[in-house]
Amino acid sequence: MNYYLSEELNDIKELCAEIALKYILPVRAELDEENRFPREIIKVMADSDLCGIYIPEEFGGSAEMFGGGSMALTVATEELSKACGGVAVSYAANALGAMPILISGSEEQKKKYLPDLASGKHLAAFALTESEAGSDAGRVKTKAVKDGDSYVLNGTKQWITNGGEAQIYTVIAQTDPSRGARGLSAFIVEEGTPGFSYGKKEDKMGIRASSTMELIFEDCRIPASNLIAREGHGFLVAMKTLNKSRPGVAAQAVGIAQGALDEAAKYASERVQFGQRIDSFQGIQFMLADMATQVEAARALVYGVSKMIDSDARKYEKESAMAKVFASDVAMKVTTDAVQILGGYGYMKEYPVEKMMRDAKITQIYEGTNQIQRSVIASALIKETAARGK
Amino acid sequence: MRIVVAVKQVPDTAEVRIDEERGTLIREGIPSILNPFDEYALEEAMKWRDELGGTVTVITMGPPQAEAVLREAVSMGADEAVLLSDRAFAGADTWATSHTLAKAVEKMGDVDIVMTGKQAIDGDTAQTGPSIAASLDWPQITFVGFVQELNQDSIVAERYVEGGCEVIRSSLPVVITVLKDANIPRLPSLRGKMKSRKIEIPVWGREDLELPEDEVGLDGSPTRVVSITTPEIISNGEIHHGDSEYLAKLLVDSLLGSEVT
Ligand SMILES: Cc1cc2nc3c(=O)[nH]c(=O)nc-3n(C[C@H](O)[C@H](O)[C@H](O)COP(=O)(O)OP(=O)(O)OC[C@H]3O[C@@H](n4cnc5c(N)ncnc54)[C@H](O)[C@@H]3O)c2cc1C
Ligand SMILES: Cc1cc2nc3c(=O)[nH]c(=O)nc-3n(C[C@H](O)[C@H](O)[C@H](O)COP(=O)(O)OP(=O)(O)OC[C@H]3O[C@@H](n4cnc5c(N)ncnc54)[C@H](O)[C@@H]3O)c2cc1C
Numbered sequence: 001m002n003y004y005l006s007e008e009l010n011d012i013k014e015l016c017a018e019i020a021l022k023y024i025l026p027v028r029a030e031l032d033e034e035n036r037f038p039r040e041i042i043k044v045m046a047d048s049d050l051c052g053i054y055i056p057e058e059f060g061g062s063a064e065m066f067g068g069g070s071m072a073l074t075v076a077t078e079e080l081s082k083a084c085g086g087v088a089v090s091y092a093a094n095a096l097g098a099m100p101i102l103i104s105g106s107e108e109q110k111k112k113y114l115p116d117l118a119s120g121k122h123l124a125a126f127a128l129t130e131s132e133a134g135s136d137a138g139r140v141k142t143k144a145v146k147d148g149d150s151y152v153l154n155g156t157k158q159w160i161t162n163g164g165e166a167q168i169y170t171v172i173a174q175t176d177p178s179r180g181a182r183g184l185s186a187f188i189v190e191e192g193t194p195g196f197s198y199g200k201k202e203d204k205m206g207i208r209a210s211s212t213m214e215l216i217f218e219d220c221r222i223p224a225s226n227l228i229a230r231e232g233h234g235f236l237v238a239m240k241t242l243n244k245s246r247p248g249v250a251a252q253a254v255g256i257a258q259g260a261l262d263e264a265a266k267y268a269s270e271r272v273q274f275g276q277r278i279d280s281f282q283g284i285q286f287m288l289a290d291m292a293t294q295v296e297a298a299r300a301l302v303y304g305v306s307k308m309i310d311s312d313a314r315k316y317e318k319e320s321a322m323a324k325v326f327a328s329d330v331a332m333k334v335t336t337d338a339v340q341i342l343g344g345y346g347y348m349k350e351y352p353v354e355k356m357m358r359d360a361k362i363t364q365i366y367e368g369t370n371q372i373q374r375s376v377i378a379s380a381l382i383k384e385t386a387a388r389g390k
Numbered sequence: 391m392r393i394v395v396a397v398k399q400v401p402d403t404a405e406v407r408i409d410e411e412r413g414t415l416i417r418e419g420i421p422s423i424l425n426p427f428d429e430y431a432l433e434e435a436m437k438w439r440d441e442l443g444g445t446v447t448v449i450t451m452g453p454p455q456a457e458a459v460l461r462e463a464v465s466m467g468a469d470e471a472v473l474l475s476d477r478a479f480a481g482a483d484t485w486a487t488s489h490t491l492a493k494a495v496e497k498m499g500d501v502d503i504v505m506t507g508k509q510a511i512d513g514d515t516a517q518t519g520p521s522i523a524a525s526l527d528w529p530q531i532t533f534v535g536f537v538q539e540l541n542q543d544s545i546v547a548e549r550y551v552e553g554g555c556e557v558i559r560s561s562l563p564v565v566i567t568v569l570k571d572a573n574i575p576r577l578p579s580l581r582g583k584m585k586s587r588k589i590e591i592p593v594w595g596r597e598d599l600e601l602p603e604d605e606v607g608l609d610g611s612p613t614r615v616v617s618i619t620t621p622e623i624i625s626n627g628e629i630h631h632g633d634s635e636y637l638a639k640l641l642v643d644s645l646l647g648s649e650v651t
Contacts, residue, residue, distance in 0.1 A: 007587065011583040014583075018578075044577065047577070048577050048578065049580035049581050049582075050580065053580070065584070
């Protein structure tokens with residue numbers, strides 16, 4: 001479907017497609033096999049000005065040129081994900097890490113941190129999850145205790161995307177345990193701060209180019225000025241961040257699905273069984289037709305919510321959740337079907353679709369599982385219904 | 391440092407068809423691209439500009455649509471672009487083309503280096519660079535695989551020749567032609583792409599360059615392509631079948647009986 005993207009958004013699409021072709025496709029299997037972070041590729045993206053497309057001009061980015069930055073990030077992430085979901089999330093997670101500063105940071109914090117993120121000199125990560133706080137993010141146990149003009153952090157974050165690679169971490173920690181989720185606060189922690197170290201790097205099913213790490217805080221002292229917003233606002237900052245970043249996961253899902261569809265359609269046009277191309281069998285044709293329709297529908301939803309965000313909509317939590325749920329379920333379905341269409345070859349590592357199927361799975365899990373997204377959608381629906389009833 | 395990079399728009403394949411009667415390339419229906427070798431010249435120019443400061447200007451001589459490759463070069467980071475275009479330039483051979491390009495360099499005035507790709511993938515002559523140097527009466531270093539040093543007064547470059555490498559020092563201004571070994575060309579940037587859409591590209595014609603009619607285009611070309619033919623491939627291969635013993639004997643006998651020493 002032609003979305004008549006602006007020339008500027010098309011620039012992003014073209015550039016990401018070129019990066020995918022020249023820099024990602026040749027190494028994606030290797031990155032996957034070796035569990036290796038694509039540092040060189042991120043550098044190429046930085047040199048092409050892609051790291052600042054969601055950051056306002058006054059902080060070194062170019063979001064205004066693309067109408068706000070959400071569509072920009074969506075288009076970039078989708079295009080990169082067609083080639084490799086792991087490389088794409090390594091890129092997109094920077095926006096997730098920067099979002100708390102962008103949404104709720106002070107003018108000084110923005111000036112200090114955003115320009116180096118916009119230029120790609122620094123990478124960012126967002127650290128909310130802990131071993132006992134996954135879906136139930138309010139149960140974060142990492143503590144931040146105020147001591148003069150510092151906070152002292154203690155605790156362990158797990159499964160942090162871009163962990164070990166990023167220089168800037170936005171961390172959610174407990175400043176008032178008696179208040180539960182309302183006692184959470186958001187902080188900026190720089191790499192190299194004494195008391196901040198990395199734990200183990202995870203060995204994952206998919207998106208293996210992406211780094212997923214433990215962050216360990218042991219009497220880690222940070223300036224009090226690194227508090228984002230106010231004490232007790234951490235949960236809110238985290239939720240606002242995730243609402244805004246979820247279309248990125250959805251875009252990743254659309255890209256992975258499109259990549260798998262393209263492979264399947266091409267394969268079906270070449271593979272001959274029973275003396276004919278397998279795409280001449282209606283059984284294969286209907287599968288391809290459904291896959292293509294689902295991908296297009298998912299894309300429409302993601303573009304829709306990204307445009308809402310760029311139009312400064314006040315509330316988009318429900319739509320953001322819908323895009324994430326739908327697109328990630330589509331990605332899982334479409335990649336599974338792509339493997340099916342490639343038959344035995346689809347199951348082999350020589351062909352890219354088995355990796356796409358592994359990569360797709362995470363989109364149903366992180367930044368809020370699809371069960372949690374459905375709860376979000378349902379509770380918004382119930383509220384809307386109640387409001388209408390009055 | 392002011393660096394001019396001369397680039398060329400070429401058809402997107404080495405396998406263009408040839409108009410047998412006119413002895414020219416058939417360009418219709420074939421997409422045009424920036425000559426791939428020129429990307430290395432452009433990258434080398436931008437690399438040194440980034441280090442030393444200054445500007446990179448891209449120029450090309452060609453029909454109005456050749457402007458596309460200049461915009462592409464700007465999207466990759468060139469600062470300025472000039473298109474040399476005039477009906478009178480049509481049909482130019484390498485001498486007339488280089489002469490016209492050299493005049494444009496002269497008109498710019500304060501140019502320190504002219505860089506070109508090793509050769510264009512359509513004509514394959516590798517003459518334009520050297521010929522620009524001759525026309526400007528500047529020194530030249532062709533087939534540069536690595537630039538060791540560059541400053542306001544001189545350049546030290548490695549010239550890759552068959553079986554070896556010559557290290558050459560030259561004063562500026564100078565013309566160099568660049569090999570693929572020199573660098574890895576960068577991709578366009580978003581800012582570059584935006585600039586490339588907006589930038590005004592001046593068009594200089596014969597009169598702007600104060601060139602007489604008999605020094606440009608077909609009239610200014612001392613050479614003519616008389617004909618282009620595909621050389622006949624003379625193949626004397628023989629194919630034999632049989633078991634290995636028989637084939638080995640046949641091979642040995644034929645080698646012994648042949649003139650091969
Ligand atoms: C590769 C990877 C990268 C990640 N990157 C980051 C990162 O950068 N930053 C970060 O902070 N976190 C990150 N995470 C963590 C991720 O967000 C969590 O894994 C996710 O929120 C789910 O939490 P959990 O794994 O603890 O699952 P749990 O919360 O334990 O859920 C287990 C299952 O129970 C279901 N469930 C839980 N509660 C409910 C409920 N109320 N109703 C119905 N079903 C429910 C879930 O949907 C799920 O199916 C990452 C995770 C992975 C795997
Ligand atoms: C791990 C593994 C182990 C294996 N072990 C063995 C083994 O021990 N011994 C052995 O002999 N084989 C083995 N195989 C081969 C396996 O049985 C074949 O892969 C399977 O029969 C499918 O054949 P194909 O891969 O060539 O797919 P294709 O036949 O090329 O099928 C490709 C796609 O087209 C579809 N398709 C094909 N024809 C039609 C049609 N007429 N109408 C509709 N759809 C159609 C298929 O359903 C599939 O989706 C193994 C395969 C794998 C992956």
